[in-house]
Amino acid sequence: MKFFLDTANVEEIKRIVKLGLVDGVTTNPSLIAKEGRDFKQVVQEICTIVSGPVSAEVIGTKAEDMLREAEDIATWAPNVVIKLPMTEDGLYATHALSQRGIKTNVTLIFSVAQGLMAAKAGATFISPFVGRLDDIGTDGMELIRELRTVITNYNFPTEIIVASVRNIGHVEQAAIAGGHIATIPGSLLPSLWKHPLTDIGIEKFLSDWNKMQA
Template identity: 60%
Template sequence: MKFFLDTANVDEIRRINDLGLCDGVTTNPSLINKEGRDFKEVISEIASFVEGPISAEVTSYDYESMVKEARDLSKWADNIVVKIPMTEDGLRAINILSKEGVRTNCTLIFSLSQALMAMKAGASYVSPFMGRIDDMGEDGARLVYDIRTIIDTYGFDCEIIAASIRSIKNFEDAALAGAHIATVPGNLFEKLWSHVLTDQGIDKFKKDWEAFEGK
């Protein structure tokens, strides 16, 4: 499973990228807004040092504007993937863009039928929102599993980006369910490699070694 960072914070991305754990980045207007910087400037900077796909989301919602915006976004760097919302206009935009060779990430997926429609339209990626689905009292991991079954059964050229990852359990469930990718907030990454028993073990080794050196 590939790891994407769900953030527009360049420092967070550089930190995880230096560990060899950043296979790509997803952003959205809310994340860009938090950074208080120019949209194109942030995306271009991220794309300059992250080799994998960088998802940049359109801010328009009608078909013609989305297509126009997506064409412009795709020219910012070779690894740009355009995020398109799951709507009728979004599907129409994905269809035309896929025929032009523009890679798309259909976002805000909450059902199997939505994912299937996006894949049929030509989306390169689909993003089921696991955390939000769980909030609705449904099973986000099961949706990921079902989407993966559809991909494997029918041979769609599409990858699943497990989104809205809010906890270690969400992350692990995404892996078990067969997600190709999990996109993780920067503040969750450190929790993934940390464990209280690991910390206790290191402390014990340090104390034992200090005792040994003191003899």
Template identity: 55%
Template structure:
């Protein structure tokens, strides 16, 4: 499974990249807004430079009509070879996905909430589909079930090579279950990424090892002094 970090914060992206396990970044208008008064295109390029060669960075269009989506896509795609244009899963978006696929521009179809939406996006040529599992859970439905259904549908048809990008991840259990369900990518906030390391037994074990090591050193010092 690939790990993407869902942020537009450069420091978080640098820290995730330094860990050596970062495969890409997803952004959206809300995340960009949180970074204050920045030039969006320049910021996307800086993100691409941090993540390095071959790691995808999703940059989202804000238009909701076909012509507007295409215009923004043609501005975003040339910024850097890592850029994947993020397109909303609406009627005009499906049309844009097909047109961009024919031009060789890579896309991430976002705001997916049903298997049939995912099937349409894949048929239109999306490189990634982004099911929002956390938001589905928020309305008392089954976000992880959606990942499982999309995986089964895509596996039924060899011609569908769209990658499943589990999005709106809220906690480590979402990551675990996405991996078990066969999602290709999990994108998550930086805090969720680092929380994958957390376990009380790891902390307790390390504390015990360090205490024993200090006791050992004291013993060795006493023996050397005698």
């Protein structure tokens, strides 16, 4: 399973890249706004730190606006991916960009039908939001399992980015369900390598060692 970082914080990305855990980065307008920096500058800097895909989202809601933005963003770096909304206009732009060889990430997917439409339109990645589905009492992970079945059934080259990841259970279940990628907030990532029994074990080893040296 690949791990993407769901952040636009450059220092956070640099720190976690050193652990060998970052296969890509996803950003959105809200994450960029938190940094208080120029959108293009942030995306380009991230693209120099991470060799994998870096998603940058369009702001336009009409296909022609999306395409105009996408054509500009695609020139910013060779590993940039155009993030598009799951709408009719978004599908139009996805298809048009895929025909030009520009990679896309269709976001805000909440159903199998939406994921299937995005894959058919030529999306490189689709981003189902498991946490937001859980919020309304729906099993977000069931969507991941179903989307993986559809993609496997029809040999779509599209990869599933499990998004709106809220906890370690989401990451573990996404891996078991066959999600290709989990995009994880930097603040959540340490919980994946930490465990209280690990901490207790380290303390005991050190205590026993210190007793031997006394």
